[in-house]
Every structure is written in C-alpha cells, then in structure tokens.
Amino acid sequence: xxxxxxxxxxxxxxxxxxxxxxxxxxxxxxxxxxxxxxxxxxxxxxxxxxxxxxxxxxxxxxxxxxxxxxxxxxxxxxxxxxxxxxxxxxxxxxxxxxxxxxxxxxxxxxxxxxxxxxxxxxxxxxxxxxxxxxxxxxxxxxxxxxxxxxxxxxxxxxxxxxxxxxxxxxxxxxxxxxxxxxxxxxxxxxxxxxxxxxxxxxxxxxxxxxxxxxxxxxxxxxxxxxxxxxxxxxxxxxxxxxxxxxxxxxxxxxxxxxxxxxxxxxxxxxxxxxxxxxxxxxxxxxxxxxxxxxx
Ligand SMILES: C[S@@+](CC[C@H](N)C(=O)[O-])C[C@H]1O[C@@H](n2cnc3c(N)ncnc32)[C@H](O)[C@@H]1O
Numbered sequence: 036x037x038x039x040x041x042x043x044x045x046x047x048x049x050x051x052x053x054x055x056x057x058x059x060x061x062x063x064x065x066x067x068x069x070x071x072x073x074x075x076x077x078x079x080x081x082x083x084x085x086x087x088x089x090x091x092x093x094x095x096x097x098x099x100x101x102x103x104x105x106x107x108x109x110x111x112x113x114x115x116x117x118x119x120x121x122x123x124x125x126x127x128x129x130x131x132x133x134x135x136x137x138x139x140x141x142x143x144x145x146x147x148x149x150x151x152x153x154x155x156x157x158x159x160x161x162x163x164x165x166x167x168x169x170x171x172x173x174x175x176x177x178x179x180x181x182x183x184x185x186x187x188x189x190x191x192x193x194x195x196x197x198x199x200x201x202x203x204x205x206x207x208x209x210x211x212x213x214x215x216x217x218x219x220x221x222x223x224x225x226x227x228x229x230x231x232x233x234x235x236x237x238x239x240x241x242x243x244x245x246x247x248x249x250x251x252x253x254x255x256x257x258x259x260x261x262x263x264x265x266x267x268x269x270x271x272x273x274x275x276x277x278x279x280x281x282x283x284x285x286x287x288x289x290x291x292x293x294x295x296x297x298x299x300x301x302x303x304x305x306x307x308x309x310x311x312x313x314x315x316x317x318x319x320x321x322x323x324x325x326x327x328x329x330x
Pocket of ligand 1 (some may be wrong): 188
C-alpha cells in the first residue's frame with residue numbers, strides 16, 4: 036500500500052501537477068537530452084556523425100575509438116577549408132567544443148556559440164580565454180565580424196531565413212561559411228529533422244551566396260549510422276523488452292496502468308530510429324559538405 040499510496044493522496048496530486056508545470060518549461064536548445072547522452076558515450080567532445088574514409092567497413096567491426104577517429108577526421112576536413120587564418124572563426128552550435136579545441140591547437144582565433152548552458156560552462160572552464168556566446172545564433176548580438184563561420188551539424192536547428200539574415204550582419208567581405216550537415220530530400224519522411232536540400236539551395240541564391248565547394252559525404256557518414264543502428268537493435272531494444280516484461284511479471288497492475296506511457300515511448304523510439312536506419316537515411320537524406328562565399 037505504501038508504494039501506491041501517492042496515487043490516492045490528493046496532496047501528492049497537487050504536487051505532481053506543480054511539478055509537471057515547472058518541468059514543461061523545458062527548452063530543448065538550452066538543455067538537449069539527446070546531445071547530453073551522446074556526449075557521455077563519446078569522449079572527444081564531438082557531437083556529429085564523423086567521416087569514415089573506409090566507406091565499406093562493417094558496423095560490427097567498428098569500435099567507439101574508430102567512431103571518435105572518424106569524428107576527428109570530419110573536424111580536420113572542416114579546418115582544411117579555412118583559408119583566412121587572421122580573422123576570427125565563429126563556431127555556431129559548437130557542441131562540447133571538440134572542433135574549437137582542434138582549431139585553437141592550430142592557432143586560429145576561435146569564438147564559440149551555443150544556446151546550451153552545460154556546453155558553454157564546459158567549454159569556458161576548459162579554455163578560460165575563449166570568447167563565447169550563450170545564445171541561439173538567430174539571437175546573437177555582436178559587433179564582431181568573422182572571416183569564417185562554421186555550422187557543423189548545427190544548421191538543422193536554425194530556421195533558414197534567420198540563419199541567412201544573421202550571417203549577413205557578421206560575415207566579413209570575402210568571408211567563408213562552412214556548412215556540414217544532413218538535409219532532407221523530400222517532405223515525406225517520418226523524421227522531419229533537417230532542412231530540405233532544395234530549400235537550402237534556393238535560399239543560397241536568394242541571399243546571394245556562391246557554392247565554392249560541394250560534396251555529398253553520405254557514404255562517409257553511413258558507417259557511424261550503421262554502428263548506432265546495430266547497438267540500437269542489439270542492445271537498446273532487447274533491454275527495453277526486458278524492462279517492460281520485468282515490470283509485467285513483478286508489478287502487473289503498474290504495467291496495466293502505464294500502457295499509454297509505453298505506447299508513447301515506443302512511438303518516440305520508432306521516430307528516433309528513422310534517423311539511424313542506414314537504408315532509410317539514404318532514401319530520405321543527404322549529408323552535405325558546403326563551402327560558401329557571398330557574391
Ligand atoms: C549535433 S550538435 C553539433 C555540435 C558541434 N558542432 C559538433 O560538430 O560536434 C548541435 C549543436 O547545435 C546547437 N544549437 C541548437 N540550436 C541552436 C541555435 N538555434 N543556434 C545555434 N546553435 C544551436 C546545439 O546546442 C549543439 O551545440
């Protein structure tokens with residue numbers, strides 16, 4: 036009775052209501068649970084899919100270390116495109132600062148931006164002198180101008196018009212905008228994260244940006260996606276089944292009462308899985324590497 040007591044106590048219901056109200060104020064960009072999870076799994080402060088040179092590698096031969104190496108390669112590919120070594124680089128949506136760290140090692144002047152408080156605290160405690168902006172890119176207020184602006188897997192979080200308008204105010208003449216991210220090929224997929232590639236390209240024209248480098252790196256990113264998919268199907272799904280069944284045997288009444296919760300968890304899992312199913316990814320998305328310059 037003591038364990039189910041709260042269900043029948045009106046005071047607990049009022050407290051639960053207040054608790055629900057306070058927690059509903061959650062803003063994904065300031066505290067992103069998925070990104071927090073990945074930052075605990077991977078150790079090199081990078082939160083992107085990485086770049087595998089060997090595109091034929093089998094997922095069950097991939098180690099976490101190999102994923103981390105692929106992430107370093109991805110970051111190095113970005114740094115290779117930075118030609119202006121004099122003016123500052125703005126790393127928009129800098130995550131845990133892995134790319135910024137590599138750029139600092141190469142003696143580039145780096146500023147980081149992320150709306151996520153944990154990420155900013157982590158980076159500024161590690162690099163005491165780094166200039167940082169704890170805000171959404173679209174809300175950035177700065178008189179500084181940058182020779183290079185980077186969006187490494189972060190453009191998908193920003194409305195395109197907002198991104199283009201903000202860029203106009205902060206990019207130096209002849210400055211470069213490096214965008215590495217995945218884009219949707221059409222509007223039919225179940226996972227709607229990412230911009231439509233066609234929309235992005237028409238916005239480039241509309242706002243007067245030239246593409247000076249364009250590469251489809253989907254094949255190089257797929258090994259990480261296949262690796263994540265393998266762990267998902269071989270660990271996460273069986274563990275979920277185990278937990279549900281354990282609940283059913285041990286506390287059948289609670290299992291019965293939480294059916295709707297389980298249905299919503301399962302729906303969320305199906306949606307998230309769509310982004311790490313290699314076949315679905317190839318059908319619905321392209322992972323692109325762009326270097327852009329203003330006309
Ligand atoms: C997938 S992570 C990529 C992190 C990092 N660029 C990397 O490659 O490791 C996405 C990043 O975009 C940031 N982000 C989300 N919404 C944003 C916004 N509106 N403006 C700028 N950054 C944003 C997140 O906080 C996170 O740092």
